[in-house]
Amino acid sequence: MLPSAPAILKSTSQALSRAARPLLVPRARALGLAAPELVQADNLPKYNAAKLAGRPFLPGSDSKGFPATLNPIRVDFPAVFHPKAPGDADKLPLEEWGAMVREIVDRELSKTGVLLFRGLPIRTREDYARLFNGTGLPPRDYVGHAGRREQLDTNVYSSNDDPLEFTIDIHTELSFMPAPPQKVIFCCLKSPGEHGGGETPITDMRGVMRDMDSSLVERVRTRQIRYVRNIADKSRSGWNWQTNMHSEDREEVERFLTDKGFSYRWNADDSLSYWFSTDGLSEHPRSGETYWFNQLTEHNGSCFKVHPEFMNQTKDISEFPRHTSYGDGEEFSEEDMAHVREVQWKNSYGFHWRQGDVLVMDNFMVGHGRMGCNPGVKDRKIIASITKN
Template structure:
């Protein structure tokens, strides 16, 4: 009698079962953490097959945290972003010091480790910004260095109607002075040594400018205080008045700048769109609301945080030790088109 050898049944595994998800905080949809549910799951391949799933959950949550996917190199992060979106962006017309480390991959803002960076949406001080921004933790700091995030929809709802009304009606005017003795040099900000190219950029971006000498450029731009997300229709708080305004500086730096410069020569400042002063009390209230809605979690080396730049703000906590967090931006949105 011949014994029948039982055949192994093929187990069908849904591609979404290859990952597991959970919320970092039970009282917030932001962010959704995604981890592999099987060993050695290739994140790039999984992302390539689940772009629609990612888009849906990114809109719902505002941010996705990919953890434990064995991502340890700049090239892997770059490939991840290119798989998410074919349109990676340069950091032209930036406002903070960074260095390029890959093809359109940059260091995160290079401010001293002892300083914090307030919550903000990337390039909300302009009329053209990335819809997606992603951070890659190449090396977590030994202490601190978190990237706090906040839901821009909740920020908008929490701000008082009187403040919202002013920002909606007037917008925000950003005044910047570029030069060796001021803020970042214009060559760094506009990524060119050609004054003609700077002027062309400014004309295209609706930025007014004055050359005060060969190396001193001043720009003025009126931008939105509130924006509407093109896909969800949600109104979001979307400006950097609290960050650009002179009151955002530490007291000693504030006093030094005010003693050194006339107000129009300050490295950067923010006004209502009609040129009137923004009240310090208004900016203090805005900063307090950002603080109240801040979501903080520790980085783990290899983490990738993907944010919808309009739905989620980000910042940086002070830190100790060596910290390496990279950033990439994608999908330009232009309010003038």
């Protein structure tokens, strides 16, 4: 249930842009109605805490210091907004709701790092695309990503197509790329329900930076992180370089890799390997604050040791589809890997998805992952967009 009107703390009606007002107010007045608006709720959604320590298919969950459960969301992390009045959701085109979402993002995101919009009339990817276009946020493509996803619509992608039971480790999106996205947006089309798992944990990266061992932070700062990719040809796997690079033209792929300064080789089985080193810390492009900004654990080959499709393969850790090490090639110690995972999950929070939810994250301030779904769960569909700024 959405919070009732008396529970409202804040209203966004005064924050509508001049461009949006002519679309919203005259229409409502012509019908003798108050203008629909998005408001912030003061009550937190109920959360059934997900098990972490000892969870199957969760990388590192067998370490002694791993948190027992995922934290419930806290006040303003995320800040939650929804249409003010019951029935308001269908009174406006999605493009106009998108304009209101943009106003709130511009005003509030820098305070909390993450916003959750509930109760919007989004049922299909086309609905979401209309809302996203209404925000006017500048989209960024996913060329060079290292996960499993497909493009579903203009600026709309599947969030991740790994097996649903697998838990995706905490990370900041495309943080290994020269121009990473500044915002990550997820939308729920099919919820696994309150007892189905499949949450998207959100991670306070300021807390991660605070709790991370200072000597490890300094090593990452000075030695960087090397990322290695070993990606199959589409004739051998659904996880392939053609999808990863959004191209089947080897010369085009080579130009992309060369332009980014990446080293690469084509292998005898038509697979592609490429590698590069980059910073593991980054300053926020607006605030200048330094954040732990990498995919050190999520892209480490150790993840595949508990991945349902790879866990029985006997190969060197660096031969899996993804791997990380220090920039000079030295492996991260098991102790350091365990520490990073423990700190990241300690600072992570969960909520249950509802259909139509839209989650907006500042990609520097907030990391994310994916909880594995519980056995038997088939219905989870989250789509995604990323933006340049």
